[in-house]
Amino acid sequence: MSTSVTDRVTDHLRAALPGDPQRASVTFLGVEAIDVLRFTDAGRADVVFASVGCSRHPMADPTDLGADPVRGPRAEIVVRMHAGDPLVDLHRSVALLAATPSVEGVVLLADALVDLGEPLWSGSACTAVVLSVDEIADCPLDEPMSPVTFLRAIPITANEAAWVRLRGVDELRRAWEEAGIDVADVRRVSATPGRA
Template sequence: MSDVLALVEARLLTALGEPDARAAITFLGTDRIEVLRFAASDDAGDIVRYATLGMSAHPMTDPTASLADPLRGPRAELVLSVRAGRADTDKVLRPLAVLAASPQVEGLVVAPGASLDTGEPLWPGAPFTSVLVAESGGLVEDLELDAPLDPVRFLPLLPMTPNEAAWKRVQGAAALEERWLRHGTDLRDPLRAGVPLGD
């Protein structure tokens, strides 16, 4: 499915410009996952973006399905946006690759509203060990593929503190996003504190 990845990379470059760095990581028994870094531009201010490339090579399959369909099924790549210069966020490359490999490794279907846990800080000193998967279609438009292939969705990742992740498990993704919005939370701040959860 290298042709799919070529189209995915072209869509990323159209939306985000030329990457200024990229890293490739291969996990045992999985295809290679690349993470592309897009430096802050004049349009984005001080925002640096990281996008995976490789997750969409194969459709995600429900682990309860008796037979995996090699063509049909949701496809996605992950996109993380953070403010540059406030933390060593380039260390997020490996955790991002781990998350992107999770459909192949663990049989996960990554979809909006899901929580993904890395089990470690996203970067040194980060108050986040997990992310909330947000809806696609904003920063990078969905990429339509020829039938019968499903489109590739570029899913934004919103870092969560452990308390936010625990609260989200009980209250749901929509409630957490509404709370972030109500408190004016800067979800791109790599050093932000958790949103108040008691009021």
């Protein structure tokens, strides 16, 4: 029997990230369970959350009645933060992001904005994320399936999300760079992009 997509993704993440991950399984009504792996790199004091389950099926526009059940883009969500704070419930937010294609028919792509409308973890000012391609290499799958792309979800505040809608994600990234903001810092301040 061939290895399942989720097993292939899990093995790929274990090879790409250090340590033995903790695993949490999150279920949403009408959607297959999403697992979230939590990797901790003691040497760098960083923590990485990665979803497993988003890529079970290719993402497709829900209005496309002829969507291919095998071919099409597949992705998983990665969140990278500096450790130190508990990040309570972040695993649930990662699972919610990973379930978005199944629940809302959203195709997750680099530079996309996804607004959850609630704190990503307990006490967080961040309620949304912007996506970029993560440093983890694509996970190859058997033909004709497309490889799995890993998308880094960068937590952003409601003000930053509003700025992305108005001016685009590149403008927000420039603001982070100009202000020297570390987006993996749990306690970072919100960027205040300059006005044009």
